[in-house]
Amino acid sequence: MQTAPEPLNVISTQGSTLHLADGTQLIDGIASWWTACHGYQHPHILQAIQQQLSTLSHVMMGGLMHPQASRLAQRLIDLMPGSLNHVVYSESGSVAVEIALKIALQYWQLQGEPQRQHFISLKNAYHGDTLFTMSLCDPDTGMHRLLQPCLPQHYCIPMPETPEQLSALKVWLHQHAHTIAGIVIEPLVQGAAGMQMQSPEQLKALCTLCRQYNLLIIMDEIFTGFYRTGTLLACDQAAIIPDLLCLSKALTGGTLPLAVTIASTDLYQAFLSDDPHKALMHGTTFTGNALACAAANASLDLFERGIGTRSYSTQVQHIETHFLKTFMPLASLPNVKAVRIKGAIAAIELLSMRADELQALQQRCREDNIWIRPIGHVFYTTPALTIEDTLLDQITSTMIKHIIPYASKSNDLNHPISSHQRTRHQTLGVHP
Ligand SMILES: *Cc1c(COP(=O)(O)O)cnc(C)c1O
Numbered sequence: 001m002q003t004a005p006e007p008l009n010v011i012s013t014q015g016s017t018l019h020l021a022d023g024t025q026l027i028d029g030i031a032s033w034w035t036a037c038h039g040y041q042h043p044h045i046l047q048a049i050q051q052q053l054s055t056l057s058h059v060m061m062g063g064l065m066h067p068q069a070s071r072l073a074q075r076l077i078d079l080m081p082g083s084l085n086h087v088v089y090s091e092s093g094s095v096a097v098e099i100a101l102k103i104a105l106q107y108w109q110l111q112g113e114p115q116r117q118h119f120i121s122l123k124n125a126y127h128g129d130t131l132f133t134m135s136l137c138d139p140d141t142g143m144h145r146l147l148q149p150c151l152p153q154h155y156c157i158p159m160p161e162t163p164e165q166l167s168a169l170k171v172w173l174h175q176h177a178h179t180i181a182g183i184v185i186e187p188l189v190q191g192a193a194g195m196q197m198q199s200p201e202q203l204k205a206l207c208t209l210c211r212q213y214n215l216l217i218i219m220d221e222i223f224t225g226f227y228r229t230g231t232l233l234a235c236d237q238a239a240i241i242p243d244l245l246c247l248s249k250a251l252t253g254g255t256l257p258l259a260v261t262i263a264s265t266d267l268y269q270a271f272l273s274d275d276p277h278k279a280l281m282h283g284t285t286f287t288g289n290a291l292a293c294a295a296a297n298a299s300l301d302l303f304e305r306g307i308g309t310r311s312y313s314t315q316v317q318h319i320e321t322h323f324l325k326t327f328m329p330l331a332s333l334p335n336v337k338a339v340r341i342k343g344a345i346a347a348i349e350l351l352s353m354r355a356d357e358l359q360a361l362q363q364r365c366r367e368d369n370i371w372i373r374p375i376g377h378v379f380y381t382t383p384a385l386t387i388e389d390t391l392l393d394q395i396t397s398t399m400i401k402h403i404i405p406y407a408s409k410s411n412d413l414n415h416p417i418s419s420h421q422r423t424r425h426q427t428l429g430v431h432p
Contacts (some may be wrong), residue, residue: 002120005016006357008026009021011042011215013028013036013041014039014040014041015039015040015388016028016039016383016384016387017391018371019253020404026366026369026370026393027113027394027395028371028383029365029371029372029381029382029383030371030372030380030381030382031382031384032164032254033169033382034228034250035060035193035249035253036232036253037227037253037254037384037388038253038302040254040384042253042298042302044301045249045253045298046293046300047257047293047298048298049255049256049294049295049297051294052068052291052294053107056290056393057290057291058286058291059316060285061089061283061287061288062283066290067090067294067362068286068290068297069293071091071293071297072087072293072296073087073298075297075300077261077262079232079300080233080245081233081235081239082241083266084242084245084264085193085226085262085268086262086263086264086265086268087260087262087269088103088149088260088261088263088280089258089281089287089293089294090259090261090282091258091284091286091287091289092132092248093128093220093248094127094128094133095130095284096126096195096246096259096261097127097128097136097222097246097261097283098128098130099246099261100218100220100244100261101119101132101136101181101182101270102282103183103244103261103263104216104218105117106280107181107238107270107327108181110271110278111270112198112310113178115178115179116179116180116181117182118153118154118179118180118181118182119136119138119154119180119181119182119183119184119185119218120156120180120182120184120210120215121136121138121154121155121157121165122156122159123138123157123158123181124138124141124142124190124193124194125142125186125190126138126143126191126192127220131151132151132254134151135152136184137155138156138193139156139214141193143359149245155176155180155215157169159202160202160205164211166205168207169206169209171216173210174214175192175214176327177429181215182210182215182216182217182218182244183206183216183217183221184218184220184288185203185206185207185217185218185220186220186223186224187219187220187221187224187233187234187240188203188234188235189224189228189342190346191223191224191382192223192375193375194349194375194376194377194378195345195375195378195379195380196340197340197342198268199320199412200237200238200239201238203235203238203240205239207240214413216267217240217243217244218242218244218246219240219242219245220246221233221234221235221245221246221247222248222249223249225247225249225251226247226249226250226251226299227312227316227343227344227385228250228316228343228382229316229343230313230317230343231339232303242264243263243265243266244261244262244263244267245260245261245262246260246261247259247260248260251296251299252292253290253295253296253298253299255295256289256291256292258292258295258296260431263296283290287302307385307386312385315385315386316343316344317343319383319387319392320341320342320344322389322392322393323341323344323345323396324341326397326401327341327346327396328341330348330403330404330407333404333407333408334351334409335408335410336349336350336351336407341361344383345380345382346396347378347379348379348380348381348399349379350377350378350379350403350407351377352377352409353377358399360379361374361406362374364402365399366398367400368401368402369394369398370394372399379403381395381396383395391400
């Protein structure tokens with residue numbers, strides 16, 4: 001039986017460093033699931049939380065409001081494309097996706113098309129750990145496989161990559177679109193799946209087709225939001241304006257739990273009615289927590305200020321250039337399936353690795369004071385966007401040093417072909 005290694009005991013964090021109870025300092029290659037985008041303990045965010053703490057920590061959002069929540073909502077709206085003008089708060093990414101799905105289902109009820117009850121998600125998708133979001137995760141490769149029989153059934157499709165696949169999807173939509181409420185997408189990068197990537201062109205083509213069949217477009221930018229892929233939102237790169245958008249992870253700079261679902265004016269207006277039963281019923285207890293909203297406002301200040309003389313998008317480009325230069329040479333090694341790089345995300349997927357080898361590789365990086373945590377056969381880094389060059393260099397050089405012995409193993413099961421040829425072959429198949 002394989003058990004997970006004992007968790008490391010972290011007693012404090014600073015910048016891109018984790019300080020362990022035994023005195024060790026680890027450079028964090030993951031930024032706590034990419035939340036700590038400005039580095040840990042950023043003084044501006046800490047000060048905002050402390051100041052808020054001294055005046056108002058939390059009030060219920062039923063019939064009450066506070067300045068941090070209204071200011072944050074307005075600032076987010078100002079940053080969003082198109083008419084994404086209405087913000088619903090929640091406490092976690094999973095719940096933000098739940099709210100988006102709930103709005104979509106209720107919208108179709110209100111529009112007199114109650115049979116639109118299903119969603120399309122993409123192969124390898126991850127949208128959260130609550131029951132409904134689990135039903136949108138990939139039923140075969142996702143982490144919630146065991147619970148599949150208990151979940152509502154949706155359609156999990158591969159990203160169409162060729163004109164033929166797009167036409168096949170069109171034929172399928174022609175028959176089924178009237179039962180489908182919307183499509184849920186992690187734009188450009190599917191994080192939890194091991195940094196699987198799509199091109200902006202593929203994304204654009206898929207959304208354009210879905211629009212033709214009136215599907216609502218729901219962008220789950222919980223991973224990609226706030227410059228992780230180089231732009232504020234990943235869907236900006238495909239010039240897509242979704243109907244619903246979810247943000248969380250980096251929203252408070254990795255300090256406090258908070259998420260938002262942002263809806264278009266068209267959707268909002270469909271809910272306006274004198275009948276109270278037609279309102280959106282969602283108001284969990286800690287919705288719009290004031291400390292979390294203060295942290296998020298402070299985080300937005302930092303994005304506005306930039307890092308020294310650089311904007312965040314320039315800084316992410318700088319990180320991307322470093323990743324391309326250092327990691328790309330690994331792509332030609334025999335046991336490497338693919339090297340995927342986008343913005344401040346780099347992933348090296350190995351072809352064959354035993355479980356003990358995966359653990360050993362992580363352990364060797366840790367002995368060199370680098371904290372990484374693979375997803376399956378994928379070794380990745382998503383550092384703080386503010387990481388200093390010397391620390392970034394230590395992360396990449398340490399990863400490369402320890403990956404090379406495994407990456408160089410010739411692999412009898414797989415013919416040594418170039419990594420480009422080895423990308424997944426996808427055919428259009430629809431689940432269930
Ligand atoms: C992390 C994540 C979620 C879930 O967010 P939680 O805050 O963990 O509930 C949903 N979608 C994507 C793309 C994520 O990366």
